[in-house]
Amino acid sequence: MSRICELTGKGRQVGHNVSHANNKTKRVFLPNLQNVTLMSEKLERSFKFRVSTHGLRxxxxxxxxxxxxxxxxxxxxxxxxxxxxxxxxxxxxxx
Known part of the structure; x- marks a missing residue:
């Protein structure tokens, strides 16, 4: 399962770990994804999504x-x- 928010499209980002000696190594920043159930008022049903906390707010x-x-x-x-x-x-x- 990919690490992408289903509502905002927010995914992973690539950057560097930077040591005290300024050595740079690749690293990945992953979004904070949560499994949530959201209620649709017009359809009167609930739906399960994998959403980032930023997207949920x-x-x-x-x-x-x-x-x-x-x-x-x-x-x-x-x-x-x-x-x-x-x-x-x-x-x-x-x-």
Missing amino acids: SVEHNGGLDNWLLKTSDDKLSTAAQKVKRELVKAQAAA
Whole structure:
């Protein structure tokens, strides 16, 4: 399973460990991913996602999962999140 946030697209970053003698060795910075269950108010269902803690705060700040998915472009979302977004758009059009 890749270390990428399903809602924000945030992934690993590459950098250096720098010693006191200024020697540089490669290292990887991984996002803090958590398995969470988020509730969709319009669909009245819950969905499981692997989300970074930064992304989780962003979703809560924007008014929940529904608003976040409708505002975010598809290229940042995972395939599971894109499916949920399509369901939301369908439900919004029917209402």
